[in-house]
Amino acid sequence: MNEMDNKWIGKNTIRPDGADKVTGRAEYAADTIMPGMIWGKVLRSPHPHATIKSINTKKAEELDGVFSVATSADCVDFPVDTPVILGIQDIRWMARNVLAKEKVLFHGHPIAAVAARTEEIAEKACELIEVEYNIHPWAIEIDDAIKPNAPILHDFINFDGKPSNIAGTLEHKKGNIEEGFKEADVVIEREFETAAVHQGYLETHACLVSVSPDDRTTIWSSSQGQFMVRAMTSFITGIPQSSIRAIPAEIGGGFGGKTIVYLEPVATILSKKSGRPVKMVMTREEVMRASGPTSGSKSKVKIGAKNNGKITAAQGTFYLQAGAFPGAPIRGAAGCCLAPYDIPNAHTFGYDVVSNRSKVAAYRAPGAPIGAYAVECVLDEVAEALKMCPLEFRLKNAAKEGTKAVHGPTYPVMGYVETLEACLSHPHYKAPLKKLQGRGYASGFWFNAGGESSAQVNITEDGNVVVTTGHPDIGGSRASIANITAELLGIDVNRVSVLIGDTATIGFSNLTGGSRVLFASALVVTESTNQVIDILKDRASKIWNIDKEAIEWENGEARPAGDNAGKFKPLSLVELAEQATPTGGPIGAGHQVNTVGAEGGFATHICDVEVDIELGIARIIRYTAAQDVGKAIHPAYVEGQLQGGVVQGIGWALNEEYIYNKEGKLDNPGFLDYRIPVCSDLPMIDTILVEVPNPQHPQGVRGVGEVPIVPPLSAIANAIYNAIGTRFYSLPMSPPKVLEKISD
Amino acid sequence: MAKIQVKTKINGEETEFLCQPYDTVLDVLRRDLNMTGTKEVCSTGDCGACSITMDGRLVCSCLVLAAETEDKKIETIEGMAKNGKFNVLQKTFLEHAALQCGICTPGMLVAAKSLLEKNTNPTETEIRYWLAGNLCRCTGYDKIVKAVQAAAEEIRENA
Numbered sequence: 001m002n003e004m005d006n007k008w009i010g011k012n013t014i015r016p017d018g019a020d021k022v023t024g025r026a027e028y029a030a031d032t033i034m035p036g037m038i039w040g041k042v043l044r045s046p047h048p049h050a051t052i053k054s055i056n057t058k059k060a061e062e063l064d065g066v067f068s069v070a071t072s073a074d075c076v077d078f079p080v081d082t083p084v085i086l087g088i089q090d091i092r093w094m095a096r097n098v099l100a101k102e103k104v105l106f107h108g109h110p111i112a113a114v115a116a117r118t119e120e121i122a123e124k125a126c127e128l129i130e131v132e133y134n135i136h137p138w139a140i141e142i143d144d145a146i147k148p149n150a151p152i153l154h155d156f157i158n159f160d161g162k163p164s165n166i167a168g169t170l171e172h173k174k175g176n177i178e179e180g181f182k183e184a185d186v187v188i189e190r191e192f193e194t195a196a197v198h199q200g201y202l203e204t205h206a207c208l209v210s211v212s213p214d215d216r217t218t219i220w221s222s223s224q225g226q227f228m229v230r231a232m233t234s235f236i237t238g239i240p241q242s243s244i245r246a247i248p249a250e251i252g253g254g255f256g257g258k259t260i261v262y263l264e265p266v267a268t269i270l271s272k273k274s275g276r277p278v279k280m281v282m283t284r285e286e287v288m289r290a291s292g293p294t295s296g297s298k299s300k301v302k303i304g305a306k307n308n309g310k311i312t313a314a315q316g317t318f319y320l321q322a323g324a325f326p327g328a329p330i331r332g333a334a335g336c337c338l339a340p341y342d343i344p345n346a347h348t349f350g351y352d353v354v355s356n357r358s359k360v361a362a363y364r365a366p367g368a369p370i371g372a373y374a375v376e377c378v379l380d381e382v383a384e385a386l387k388m389c390p391l392e393f394r395l396k397n398a399a400k401e402g403t404k405a406v407h408g409p410t411y412p413v414m415g416y417v418e419t420l421e422a423c424l425s426h427p428h429y430k431a432p433l434k435k436l437q438g439r440g441y442a443s444g445f446w447f448n449a450g451g452e453s454s455a456q457v458n459i460t461e462d463g464n465v466v467v468t469t470g471h472p473d474i475g476g477s478r479a480s481i482a483n484i485t486a487e488l489l490g491i492d493v494n495r496v497s498v499l500i501g502d503t504a505t506i507g508f509s510n511l512t513g514g515s516r517v518l519f520a521s522a523l524v525v526t527e528s529t530n531q532v533i534d535i536l537k538d539r540a541s542k543i544w545n546i547d548k549e550a551i552e553w554e555n556g557e558a559r560p561a562g563d564n565a566g567k568f569k570p571l572s573l574v575e576l577a578e579q580a581t582p583t584g585g586p587i588g589a590g591h592q593v594n595t596v597g598a599e600g601g602f603a604t605h606i607c608d609v610e611v612d613i614e615l616g617i618a619r620i621i622r623y624t625a626a627q628d629v630g631k632a633i634h635p636a637y638v639e640g641q642l643q644g645g646v647v648q649g650i651g652w653a654l655n656e657e658y659i660y661n662k663e664g665k666l667d668n669p670g671f672l673d674y675r676i677p678v679c680s681d682l683p684m685i686d687t688i689l690v691e692v693p694n695p696q697h698p699q700g701v702r703g704v705g706e707v708p709i710v711p712p713l714s715a716i717a718n719a720i721y722n723a724i725g726t727r728f729y730s731l732p733m734s735p736p737k738v739l740e741k742i743s744d
Numbered sequence: 745m746a747k748i749q750v751k752t753k754i755n756g757e758e759t760e761f762l763c764q765p766y767d768t769v770l771d772v773l774r775r776d777l778n779m780t781g782t783k784e785v786c787s788t789g790d791c792g793a794c795s796i797t798m799d800g801r802l803v804c805s806c807l808v809l810a811a812e813t814e815d816k817k818i819e820t821i822e823g824m825a826k827n828g829k830f831n832v833l834q835k836t837f838l839e840h841a842a843l844q845c846g847i848c849t850p851g852m853l854v855a856a857k858s859l860l861e862k863n864t865n866p867t868e869t870e871i872r873y874w875l876a877g878n879l880c881r882c883t884g885y886d887k888i889v890k891a892v893q894a895a896a897e898e899i900r901e902n903a
Contacts, residue, residue: 014838021846022834022853024781024821031780200881202785202793203847252783252847253881284786475844475882636841640883644844647884671790671879679885680869680876 008483009699012636013493015479017250029206029222029249034277037208038067040263040270041122041280043112043129044290045104048356048664049138049151052100052111052131059128060114065121067274069129071112072099074269076238080156084235087228087511088362089260091235093325097359098236098265104133105153105324106358107665108289110262115270115278138356138664139165142298142319145355153324153354167326168352170334174406180313180345184304186385192374194713194731195657196296196321199363200648200676203252204287209267210277217244217268222251224258224472225511230503236265237272247502248472255474255648256362259513262291288669292361293658295320295328301337301374305382309396313345314338314406318371320352323359328352332367332446335407336710337375339445340416340602341397346406356664362513364645365446365706369652369713373731376442376714380721390441390718391429394604395420415628415692416443416602422626422688428606436611437621438723443604444710448703449514450595454507455524457485457532458588463574465489467525468501470509471517475705476637480518481525483633484699488529490556491573507592515703518633519694520595526698531589539576539583544568597696601707603627605646607715611723616739618720620650620681625711626688630702635689642708643685649712651677657732752813754779755823763810770794770805773820781821781850785879792878795851795858796820802858804877821850824857833857833895842891844882852878856892864899866892 020026057069075095078084084091095101100109112129116122139145139153145165152163159166181187207221217239223229226246234241251258263280271278282291299318305311316337320328330350338346348371383393398417404410423429423441433439456468467485471477478498486493500506510516533553540558541548544567552561557570580587608622625642632638655675659667668674693700713731721727726741747762754777763772770787773779773796785793787806794805797819824831833853836842843849852875859866859874866874871892872885880888 012841015841015843017846018838018843019830021843021849022830022837023825024779024850026846027780028783028847030784031774033778201845202791202879202881203783203845204785251845252785253845255881281784284788476841636887637844640841640844640887643884643886644882645884648881670788671786672788676879676881677884678876678879679889680872682872682885684868684889685884685886 006487008486008493009633010635011483012634013479013483015476016482016498017473017478026250028203028252029208029220030281032208032220032249034208034210037277037279038115038117038274039119039122040113040115040267040278041119041126042110042266043126045100045107045109045111047104047133047135048107049136050104050133051136052102052104053134054132055112056130057112060125063121063125063128065117066114066125067276068115068270069112070099070266070269070273072101075099075236086231086235093327093359094232094260095236097325098262106356108358109324110290113266113270115274140355140357140660140664142321142353142355145353153356165354166351167322167354170330170350172334172348172407175345177313177315177345177347181304183306183312185307186382187302187304188378188381188385189300189302190378190729191300192729194297194370194373196293196357197652197656198288198293198674199255199257201253201255201257204282204284205262205291206281207263207267208277208279209264209271211268211271213275215239215243219244219246219264220249221246221264222249222258224251224254224474224513226472226503227470227508228259228511229261229264232261233265233268237268245502245504248500251472251474255364256366256513257292259362259511284671285669288674289666290358292323292359294363294366295322295360295370296658297321297370299374301378303378303382305386307386309386309388309393311341311343311397314343316348316371316375318350320350320367320370321357321360322352322354323357324354325359326352326354328360329367332365333371336368336445336447337371338406339600340399340443342399342403343406348406364648364709368444368446368710369649372442372444372710373713376711377717380718391420391424394443412599413692413695414599414602415690418690418692419602419604419626419628422690423604423606423624426624426688428622428624433608436613436723438609438719438721440607440715440717440719440722441604442711442715442718443602444707446515446601446706446710448519448598448600449516450520450598451510451516452594453509453520453524454590454592455521455528456506456588456590457525457528459532459573459577461577463577464495465497467496467498468506469521469525470501470506471512471521472500474512475641476634477517477521479637480633481521484522484525485529488526489573490554515601515705516598519598519697519701519703522699522701523595523697524591524593527591528589531591532587535587535589536576539579540571542583543571543579599694599696599702601628601702601704603707603711605711605715607712607719609716609719609723611720613724613742616735616742618654618733618738620683622683624686624688625708626690627704627707628690628692628702629704630694631691631700632689633699633701638689638704639687641705642687645708646685646712647677647682649709650716653713653716653731653733655732655734748811750811750814752816752818754818755820765811767810768806769796769808769810769813772810773805779820779822783847783850785847792855793848793851795854795878797854797858802855821854824853831857832898836891836894840887840891840894842883842887848878848880852880852888860896860899864896864903866896
């Protein structure tokens, strides 16, 4: 396709779901109701670590207005010694996270749930449930969890032959780091810490579930994957997947945090036991206490370089909190941190550490910002020691097509260098700075992903188009799919309607996650649309009585081509749809496949801060994010991904943190004390969309959603150093910490 | 506890409801009147997703008791488009891609409309501080500010 001729790809069309969202009509999970609906609430652990000796629900069951009570005894039993893998999750842990079984492992861990006529009655009934605990010492921070004689969360986890809270490790090796460091003229080693931070999606978890006496189950819920909801609910309740229909509601933000279930299996059990539809909605406090943030971390990074600016060796060790069950994103930290660079000798190591916190969930490029924070801060110091511009230093060591990455692959065509060059030639790079202002730079990488996707493209009887895919839309994917379909068919984008099917109406589609949705759904939508065009040509060939091969599809119509050119009046999509029945019946096609060919994404950011040394506030005054986006199908929503990711990174760098008190309880479970960036904190976020098309994709798409959160942590730390000459090795760089360090 | 009978006007329509003394306007809108366009996100007045106006004043409906709305005029997102036509802010939010997941959008629109009713020529700083009580986690606010600026410009042009 000649890109200059694109009519819809690359255009900022109005999103198909927009009108509903600006009028309040869009239906999110908490907006759904059913006749006879009752309300479910969860009883949560008051202790960070305890064995459950007994649960007595009798008094709760007897309360007037209570319909059913659920505990882990109502769930399928998954023995701790037998892994049950579903994607990146293990159902052994998922089941115990949804309803605690042998032990409670964090303050807020669900123990039981009640369904009642009103939320108030359900809450009151929860208080009547009697739980006997055997309370254990707890470990919240990494150091507490890995020290000798630390309280052990899971007896069955061993490390170095002993019971341990280190649940797993991961290692990447290239070359010989000892030799590499010997060659270096400058070697810098630093230690870093980051606090656990929450995705902060505004919509709290919610669902409505109705189970009929024959176990036919309908789930309306907010998630990043209706098929994930179906599978996990099926595993935990024992109801077969074929009996569960999971309907995706509009999702009010996820950022990775809605890739697992919390409420759906519980509501299913409560509905099955009561015979009534059960609605459950978490409070903000429940979201903060019991849904997964991403890991807090501690790490050590060492980088060596020659006086000529070439990096000779790099080493990184990353300890990441997993929360109550194994599964910290060490792959993102240890795998992505050196990905932008061509380094001959490298070794990265990740440790997955369980502790008495809520189980972590994915958060936008899981683990990658943690790894990049440490590496990009050390790179800034190495560049300074070498008296090199930090961007020129990165350019000198940049990975390119053919570079063998530390985490394994040899890179195909990629646009990292282009992001550095774009920053170097941007006016921001040379803009003057005032006193107490500073500029920082950082780069970042995310793997991106392919995986299973399904699509169906149907032509309506009046010659318009309905496209159905299987991925909840969290960033504007429907708008992009409409652009692609309109482009391929050569029709106005407003004639294309894009819907998200439920588990009964579209084929299996993996999670919305890994920045995979547009990459994967564009592939299956393109294939389906091309099949539709083939059918349309076939119908025209029947009408004209000529070979299908002698027909071309152009600008929304079938035209006779070759020897037949000009012999017949072209047939439009509308005309072919009108004649669908006599020419062979309904027109439509679907495609489902495990997509491959997703390529990684690279970004480079420039950040200016101004530090108020009296209040300790670091204020972002200018920000520019350059990213290789492959091909921007809908540029405004690509920019939106960059801007949103950057601002989440700003929150992570400057303010956000999970604060635990001495009782092992989260002290700041709300937006007043867990402070995410607000409008008045920020400047406009400038974006540079570098387009180096992914050669393995029909439209050149690369995932764009996750990379933007990777560089900000270090770009801001480096900018603060540039402003006031103080380096920070611990996040967040919140006003009290900045003040303390300045006054030292 | 005996329920309280309340008579109020919502989006120009006379409305009567029964509520508990502790019910908030947000509870009644969403649960009893099935007006779910107003969103519940924090329930503590920290996020602005439940923004409505009461007698023209911008408030968090999670912080106002339902019983307080007696004889008041309430405006919600459901009343923003008139006669099947978007309000200028709804139009500019769509044109400027100022929404992603959309959960903050109703509150953001109600708050922005309240600003433009008072000031049709706000500076970027004024917009940012007016909307500082409305959290958005998707957009980084950039396109929201631009959409409000564009709406203000249209209002001034049509004045």
